[in-house]
Amino acid sequence: DADVTQTPRNRITKTGKRIMLECSQTKGHDRMYWYRQDPGLGLRLIYYSFDVKDINKGEISDGYSVSRQAQAKFSLSLESAIPNQTALYFCATSDPGQGAEDTQYFGPGTRLTVL
Amino acid sequence: AQKITQTQPGMFVQEKEAVTLDCTYDTSDPSYGLFWYKQPSSGEMIFLIYQGSYDQQNATEGRYSLNFQKARKSANLVISASQLGDSAMYFCAMREGRYGNQFYFGTGTSLTVIP
Numbered sequence: 001d002a003d004v005t006q007t008p009r010n011r012i013t014k015t016g017k018r019i020m021l022e023c024s025q026t027k028g029h030d031r032m033y034w035y036r037q038d039p040g041l042g043l044r045l046i047y048y049s050f051d052v053k054d055i056n057k058g059e060i061s062d063g064y065s066v067s068r069q070a071q072a073k074f075s076l077s078l079e080s081a082i083p084n085q086t087a088l089y090f091c092a093t094s095d096p097g098q099g100a101e102d103t104q105y106f107g108p109g110t111r112l113t114v115l
Numbered sequence: 116a117q118k119i120t121q122t123q124p125g126m127f128v129q130e131k132e133a134v135t136l137d138c139t140y141d142t143s144d145p146s147y148g149l150f151w152y153k154q155p156s157s158g159e160m161i162f163l164i165y166q167g168s169y170d171q172q173n174a175t176e177g178r179y180s181l182n183f184q185k186a187r188k189s190a191n192l193v194i195s196a197s198q199l200g201d202s203a204m205y206f207c208a209m210r211e212g213r214y215g216n217q218f219y220f221g222t223g224t225s226l227t228v229i230p
Contacts, residue, residue: 042206102148106159107159
């Protein structure tokens with residue numbers, strides 16, 4: 001089984017709808033992240049959380065909100081989806097306790113289309 | 116200024132040949148980590164290799180090696196003996212600070228391995 005899972009894997013929605021993307025991990029990592037990927041722009045950080053009580057905005061948080069329900073679960077919400085939020089969304093986890101690497105491990109991605 | 120710069124949007128390499136993917140970075144923090152990820156057409160992000168700023172030797176992982184030139188602020192990925200399965204997007208990323216809270220990604224290089 002995958003260590004980092006995302007649901008749904010694909011979603012098509014309409015402008016103005018509220019949508020939630022979910023991420024779960026079995027790696028036991030404290031740190032979790034949400035990114036979006038757009039063609040030609042690489043990955044950009046939306047929100048990150050270092051533990052259940054810690055939520056931080058990333059580079060492009062406007063229009064998004066998150067919830068860290070448990071160490072293993074980190075959800076991303078689009079309160080009122082708009083077409084320019086059409087993108088590939090990734091959840092990632094990391095564990096600084098593993099040493100200086102603090103490598104991020106990614107889920108399979110959610111492809112979101114807003115019509 | 117861009118934290119991570121990948122100047123090669125697309126690269127081609129003959130099967131079994133070696134290829135170098137360029138990455139330069141920008142930081143004033145003496146402690147940082149450099150990462151390479153592979154993204155095949157299926158979309159997942161696969162961690163390949165890590166180099167810490169204090170590491171004296173270049174990192175190697177199987178056919179992957181990282182040519183770390185600290186003074187030039189470059190962290191090029193070298194893939195030896197290219198295989199058809201190496202065809203993918205490759206992203207360079209940096210974490211600033213020993214346990215920095217953000218990763219910065221480049222825009223990626225698309226590698227195509229020619230039979």
